[in-house]
Amino acid sequence: MKSLKENFQKAHIVIIGSGIIGKFNALELSELGFKVTIIDPTQLQNSSYAALGLLMGNMYQRRRGRSWDLRKESIELWPQWITFLQKYNSELNIKKPLIQLTTNEEKFKKLEKFIYENNDQNLRILERDSIFIKNINKAFQTKNIKGIISLKDGRINPFSLLQTLDKYLKHKKISFSEVEIIKIRKLNNQWISTTRNNENIKSDMIILCNSLKAINLIDGISHNITLKPVLGQAMEIDINDAEVDLLSLPKQFNINGKNIIPKSKNKLIIGSTDEYSTKPEENTFEKLTNFLDKRPNWLIKGKISKKWYGIRSRPDGEPSPIMKNLEDGLIICTGFYKNGILLAPACSKWVANEIKNYFS
Ligand SMILES: Cc1cc2nc3c(=O)[nH]c(=O)nc-3n(C[C@H](O)[C@H](O)[C@H](O)COP(=O)(O)OP(=O)(O)OC[C@H]3O[C@@H](n4cnc5c(N)ncnc54)[C@H](O)[C@@H]3O)c2cc1C
Incomplete structure (x- = not known):
């Protein structure tokens, strides 16, 4: 045989x-x-x-x-x-951790419940005085950001x-x-x-x-x-503000559904949108940066250095x-x-x- x-x-x-x-x-x-x-x-x-x-x-x-x-x-x-x-x-790796943040009290309660129910050492609620929350509040000029950290999730x-x-x-x-x-x-x-x-x-x-x-x-x-096409858009933004150091932020995090990846002191990537469409719209900047009640000035004044999209298939x-x-x-x-x-x-x-x- x-x-x-x-x-x-x-x-x-x-x-x-x-x-x-x-x-x-x-x-x-x-x-x-x-x-x-x-x-x-x-x-x-x-x-x-x-x-x-x-x-x-x-x-x-x-x-x-x-x-x-x-x-x-x-x-x-x-x-x-x-x-x-x-x-x-040899340089391929998964950069950890991953942080999920929200300014919505109800959503945070759900996150809290999830953490308590799962009792997983690698999933934790971020304390208000954690360095991550402090640096995010400082950069985004917010006070009400709360969230969780997953030590085993990350980014490739x-x-x-x-x-x-x-x-x-x-x-x-x-x-x-x-x-x-x-x-x-x-x-x-x-x-x-x-x-x-x-x-x-x-x-x-x-x-x-x-x-x-x-x-x-x-x-x-x-x-x-x-299958339906779903458009996803992302962009790289250059900022010009000596007071803000994007590298003080976590390596990758999500605020109110938008993913943010700081690339250097004054460059970050934000993505992504979900639209039932195949053509990117012009107002991407608005859509991708409007994840807080009030945007910080450095973000409003940011310049798009790269913009891209992909079309995915949704059953x-x-x-x-x-x-x-x-x-x-x-x-x-x-x-x-x-x-x-x-x-x-x-x-x-x-x-x-x-x-x-x-x-x-
Ligand atoms: C902006 C954005 C951000 C995203 N962020 C994340 C993320 O953070 N994490 C995550 O896990 N996922 C993310 N995704 C989703 C992820 O990109 C998709 O789920 C994944 O790429 C789908 O891969 P695929 O191989 O099925 O499709 P594709 O990468 O689209 O590949 C399909 C390939 O099929 C080829 N093809 C089509 N027709 C034919 C044909 N007739 N003959 C031969 N070849 C053909 C095409 O040329 C194409 O190369 C994101 C997507 C977008 C757009």
Whole structure:
């Protein structure tokens, strides 16, 4: 009888879409011994490159159900993958901690309840006289900010992560095809992916990791999946105020739903918005900086030095993400409207288990 690994080595898997989900699946499957091909015509413009990279795992307040299970698994897998990927980029890491703040008393009460109920040493309420609260109040000229700190959550730099994955994939000689797939079909137990130039790529399996466009490749009658585009915008702001040192702030934090990442003494990143749209609007600055009753002057006067957006896919009528075995040899892994970076390890593991069962 042939060993499983022998079966795996013979099997060819095509991954359509090279965002974080496609790349992570390629990593997982290549480590299992499969022959992998990734296909993507425009990978540098995807939503993965637009992400801020916050890994909000332990902070997630619903501690049951599929969404929590995926988070929990990813939180456990991330440190192992970081150690593995550091062979390709020794600087890759997760910067901790993560801080969630609010000026809304009711929201704070919920956070407090969550902390008391969970009794987790790595999740704490920030004391009023903590250095974090003091420095945030000083910089943002606020008095009523309260919040929690998660010592085990943090941020991974998405650009660095994607580049490291590319380095790994190149090292493993994984084929990459810079083309668009316009059709897939099954013929005599093989899958055929047809490119826009009418070339056919044969494989034993296909994994659809191409976000919104995944539904264009599947039969809408047999598979009732709807995805809606959700725009996320972020920007980098330069400030000019000698009194404010942004590096005195935590490495990454969230105030009233906006994520803030200080980059230098006078530069910070703010993101992100959630809009059911595909076109960025002009008033991004207002939308992203209006998270306090009164904005500090340095923020009002701040100048946008960079602005970007990404379009994510949100499942309509079912929870995010969509991970399904659509038919023999066809898996879909999409609908990551939020948290695609966080969830990539757990979702790739789910796909790998499905594939291992298929070839066993
Ligand atoms: C501003 C912003 C901030 C965010 N912040 C965070 C965060 O802090 N933490 C977090 O976890 N998540 C965050 N996200 C969400 C995260 O970016 C997404 O969940 C994640 O990137 C989804 O990855 P993906 O691989 O599914 O999709 P994508 O990265 O969009 O990749 C899909 C790929 O499929 C390719 N493709 C499409 N059609 C075809 C085709 N026919 N043939 C071949 N290839 C095709 C596309 O070119 C694309 O490269 C943020 C998103 C945005 C926009």
